[in-house]
Amino acid sequence: MTWLITGGAGYIGVHVVRAMTAAGEQVAVYDDLSTGDSGRVPDEVPFVHGSTLDAAGLRRTMKDLAVRGVVHLAAKKQVAESVERPLHYYRENVEGLRTLLEAAAGSGVEAFLFSSSAAVYGMPDVPLVTEDTPCAPINPYGETKLTGEWMVRAAGRAHGMATASLRYFNVAGAAAPRLADAGVFNLIPMVFEKLTEGAAPVVFGDDYDTADGTCVRDFIHVDDIASAHLAAARELTGRTPGTDLTLNIGRGEGVSVREMIALIGEVTRYGPAAEPVSAPRRPGDPARVVASADRIRQELGWSAAHDVRRMVESAWAGWCLRHPGARRDLAGVRSAPLAATRPA
Incomplete structure (x- = not known):
């Protein structure tokens, strides 16, 4: 069974590709490279440069590669940008998904x-957010994700596809320095950026x-996100057509912003320089958003393997690789070996 991974050249996407190929799954990548890097896609993985808005390109790709499963990661994901450009986000995230689902339904995807x-929840006032917590997104990005869940569920029932929606919490870290997130959002x-600049x-x-x-948040290592995708993909292959899963991906443990900054200062050895300064609240920031990870553990037997320190260490190693002026105190941090990758 071939899985088409849209957005597979992006930060989360390349980790999902690595996890699935390492487990013996047949995968291909479809990415418009608006934020992705084809140089990080392993050589042995078929790569197609294309947009999810290109219906003909999607149908051709699914036919040529005999695709029977889709992992849809491609999306615009910056909250502030979604507020400034809501129609762009609805076009890319909702219309792109509709086009992809239509191609999948017509191509025999199972x-x-x-x-x-987690943006679908908005500002939940609960100690732990379960999958049954009411969804009330507060920005266009979250709205497009909730709309996407509805579309996926409806299309699966109508066209006999087993479906699942994975609600991420705060993703961090990297499997290897060169795979770290290049964004500063x-x-x-x-x-890291403030410390490197000598600012608080x-x-x-x-x-x-x-x-x-x-604020308190639930931070989850990107490698754990990838392993959850693998577990969910394998679960779907054995499920009855038309059934649907909705699962949180988190650790179920909250870390405050101040606690995280203190840990970053310790890991990077900037120490007292990491003492933060306070600024006014940002509109729409809930006080606490922490996942309940019970359902994914029950449904898939999955739980997170990495702690917060490992997230910070691996992210810092990637930051130092891209910013030679930063302190390289973690040059010896262990990371998984990289597969051969295609030239950028």
Whole structure:
């Protein structure tokens, strides 16, 4: 069975590709390279440069590669950008998914795995977010992900595909330095950037109703995200056509922003320089968002393997590779060997 991984040249995508190929799954990558890097796709993995808005290209790819399963990771994912460009996000994330589902249904695809997000929950006021927590997204990005879940479920029932939606929490880390996230949109790389520039990290809001006044989040290693995809893909191959799963991917443990910054200072050895400064709250930031990981453990027998320190260490190794001026205190951090990759 060949799995087509859309967005497979991106940060999360290349980790999913590695996990699935290492486990013996047959995969191919379909990516428009708007944020991905084809040089990180292993040589033995077929690569197609294309957009999920290209219906003919999708149908041709599925036919040529005899695709029977889809892992859909391709999407626009910056919350602030989604507020500024909502129609762009609806076009890319919703219309792109609709086009992909139509091609999949017409090509005999049997299993469809959708990359969703904890953004579908909005601002949940609960200690642990379960899959039954009401969804109330507060930005266009979250809205497109929730709409995507509805579309995937409906298409699966109508066309006999087993489907699943995986709701990620805060993804971090890397399997190897060259696979690290190149963006500076999340807490860990944002702190790295400040420290490298000789500036203090910034805490947005220090008066939340939490133990230290800062927001609490559930951080999950990207390698754990990848292993969850593998487990879900294998589960779908044995499920009744038309059935659907919705699962959180998290560790079930909260870490505050202040705690994370302190750990980053320790790992990078910037120490006191990592003492943050406070800024006003950002609109829409909930005080606490931590996953319940019970259902995925029950359904798939999956649980996270990496702790927060490993996330920071591996992310820092990747940051140092891309920023030679940063301190290279983690040059000896262990990482998994890379498969041969195609030239960029």
